Amino acid sequence: MSNIKILFAEDDQTIRDILTERIEKEGYLVIPVSDGEEAWEKIQSESPDVIILDLLMPKKHGFEVLKDLRQNPPSPEKWQPVIIVSALSELDDIKKGYDLEADHYITKPCRAEDILKALKLMINLIPQRKTS
Numbered sequence: 001m002s003n004i005k006i007l008f009a010e011d012d013q014t015i016r017d018i019l020t021e022r023i024e025k026e027g028y029l030v031i032p033v034s035d036g037e038e039a040w041e042k043i044q045s046e047s048p049d050v051i052i053l054d055l056l057m058p059k060k061h062g063f064e065v066l067k068d069l070r071q072n073p074p075s076p077e078k079w080q081p082v083i084i085v086s087a088l089s090e091l092d093d094i095k096k097g098y099d100l101e102a103d104h105y106i107t108k109p110c111r112a113e114d115i116l117k118a119l120k121l122m123i124n125l126i127p128q129r130k131t132s
Helices: 013-025 036-046 062-071 091-099 112-128
Strands: 005-009 029-033 050-053 082-086 104-107
Touching (some): 005 036, 013 029, 013 112, 029 036, 036 050, 036 062, 082 091, 104 112
Parallel strands (some): 005 029, 005 050, 050 082, 082 104
16 A cells, blocks of 8 residues: 555546545545645645646635645645646646646546556656755
8 A cells, every 4th residue: 555645636526536436446545625725725734745636626726726836835845746637628728737837737528547647657756856
């Protein structure tokens, strides 16, 4: 069993439940949350290793969560990779995600395998990525 913590922010309960189960089967500890405010609270209190972030969430937009994370990281010495998984698929949205320092952007609909591949890539890059 891995000690890697994944924060999974997704407001659609069905998607959240299915993907949480799939990610846990890979041996990761998943912290599922249903809105942007809860995501930000758990990022601060749990300091997850990787964040999977929906954008269109209640209470706080995913872009706001990402901006807050990059401006005020809970662990400044530790880079927390962010994988955006969103129905926002316009080039401007994707560019904004990368401008806010997302590490990967996946558009919905997508396959669970796409998210798992991105997750494994981000986990492998953690030791190489440092905040400045």
